[in-house]
Amino acid sequence: MMLPVAKPDVIYQSLSEGAVLFSASDEVYFGLNEVAARVWEALPATATWDELYAAVAAHYPGVDPEKLRSDIHQLIDDLLAQKLLLPPTAD
Structure with a gap:
């Protein structure tokens, strides 16, 4: 099963102990701990x-x-x- 992908407008900023995500279009700010940041970083690869x-x-x-x-x-x-x-697309 394929994975979801990041919305194109989401901004990712790494911090010393995690990261934050921000979507201006949806006005969403989301904090990530270290493990969650690693998951986000691994998604594209x-x-x-x-x-x-x-x-x-x-x-x-x-x-x-x-x-x-x-x-x-x-x-x-x-x-x-x-x-x-974004949800995974069916191929």
């Missing part, structure tokens, strides 16, 4: 959920894989709900 999990898990080897998967899914759901991501 990954095409599938498994690739995304692997990319993020490589930075957090001590984290339970099921907990990480659950947290990533929750984050993606939140970003979709805030209209910061």
